[in-house]
Amino acid sequence: MENKIKWTLVLLLTSANLFFLVAYLQKREYTIAEETRVTFYVDSVWTKSPGEINTLQSDVIYFGRTKGGEIHSSRSKISLGDSFVYIYRRLR
Numbered sequence: 360m361e362n363k364i365k366w367t368l369v370l371l372l373t374s375a376n377l378f379f380l381v382a383y384l385q386k387r388e389y390t391i392a393e394e395t396r397v398t399f400y401v402d403s404v405w406t407k408s409p410g411e412i413n414t415l416q417s418d419v420i421y422f423g424r425t426k427g428g429e430i431h432s433s434r435s436k437i438s439l440g441d442s443f444v445y446i447y448r449r450l451r
Contacts, residue, residue: 390451398443399426 401423409417423437424430431443 392449392451394447394449396445396447398429398431398445401431401437401439401441401443402426404437404439 403424405422407416407420407422409419412420418434421433421435421437422430423433423441425443431437
């Protein structure tokens, strides 16, 4: 009998906590902050063949270095003069 009372009490407290948590999260308003960053033009390009980086690599990986010195990689072809646009989204 005491065991049933303990489990009922635990179930009621857990249910109440979940109810208040859901109510709190539904009232909260979220906004999305977006930041756009454009990198400089690509001034050098090279590729790595399948298996060159690791044994699980099955695609050609294209690399490009920008004038700012950043190195970017992609499975899509990168050409000289390309630029990269990165969009960062944050949930607030």
